[in-house]
Amino acid sequence: MNHPPSFDGLPEFLAVARRLSVTKAALDLGRTAGSVSQALQRLEQRLGIPLFHRTTRRMSMTEAGHALLEKVEPAAHAIATGLEDAAQSAQAPSGTLRLIVERLALPHVIEPVLPSFRKAWPNxxxxxxxxxxxxNFVSEAYDAGIxxxxxxxxxxxxxxLCKPYQWAVFGSPAYFKVHGKPQMTSDLIQHECIRFRRPEKGDIYRWEFLENGSTVRIDPMGAITVNDGELMRSLAVNGVGLIYSSTFHTSRELAAGTLEPALLDCSPGxxxxFLYFSKTAKNQPKLRAFIDMCTSILKP
Known part of the structure; x- marks a missing residue:
């Protein structure tokens, strides 16, 4: 009679794969380093392949280890989430709500929502x-992201979490007074553009417009390239050049009159x-409580 594969050693494997350290994995699991190492060795013996390269100073995953991680990590997360959902299904929000948020969300979501959320759920x-x-949203076991x-x-x-916003070109009143506002996308070649290198991809973000029913993407020309949105907006406020951003990202500068939009009629949409999460996490009381608080305060 065939028995299903044993799960023995998989928790230890996942913990070591996440940390690339037996000692740190043991601390995460509340176990001894020796017991974790032994469980890992038994798993490798059972599979007949090494899952890690080991030296006296560091560990790294073998090709087989990477392949196994890609297959079992999503399932392990789903199992952990399912067990947590089952345990919390009839309970008030509890435990720890783990969020990963982009920096833009701090003033617009986290700062206005978190004080009331903590007051409502102090435990x-x-x-x-x-x-x-x-x-790494799944592998790091976040409950939700923004x-x-x-x-x-x-x-x-x-x-x-917010009303729809438009993408456009933005510059300071002083810059536009000297150089004028671009009326068409082709005018941008005459302007100093501040380029943005996306931290998550490493590429230069192309400026996207809609003209005559067709999408136009432009590689901006300029001497300055940054990878931080706040710095980019600050440079534009100081008249250094034009930037491509949104009416949401620049809402504070627009309200203060330190930036003005151009080519709004060419906005691509x-x-x-947004707050996002996996289907398996949607019924967690702690997450539902946070969603309810966000929609109540932000009124998107």
Whole structure:
């Protein structure tokens, strides 16, 4: 009679793969380093392949280890989430809500929502990671993330946190007084453009417009390239050049009159800031409580 494969050693494998350290993995699991190492060795013996390269100073994963991780990590996360959902299904919000949020969400979502959320649920812990790189959302076991809608994976559930906004070109009143406002996308070649290198991809973000029913993408020309949105907006406020951003990202500068839009009529469409999460996490009381608080305060 054939028995199903044993799960023995998989928790230890996942912990070591995440940390690339037996000692750190043992601390995460509340175990001794020796017991974790032995469990890992038994798993490798059972599979007949090494999963890690080991030296006296460091560990790294073998090709077989990477292949196994890609297959079992999503399933392990789904199992962990399922068990947590089952345990919390009839309970009030509890435990720790782990969020990964892009920096833009801090003033627009986290700062206005978190004080009321903590007051409503004082026994619920909140852990927030500020990052524009969300590719490790599943492997790092976050409950939810906050990101611009167009960047969210299609298999996630997304809840809008702000009204739709438009993409456009922005510059300071002083810059436009000297150089004039571009009236067509072809005018941009005559202007100093501040380029943005996306931290999550490393490429230069292309400026996108809609002209005569067709999408136009422009590689901006300029002597300055940055990878931080706040710095980019600050440079534009100081008249250094034009930037490509949104009416949401620049809302404070627009309200203060330190930036003005151009080419709004060529905006490629509306986007927004969204809270996103996996289908398996949607029924967690702690997450539902946070969603309810966001929609109540932000009224998107």
């Amino acid at each position: 619920l812990n909140v852990e927030i990671t500020v990052s524009n790189r969300h590719e 990101l611009i809608g167009s960047y969210i994976a299609q298999d996630m559930i997304a809840v809008r 509306s986007d927004g800031l």
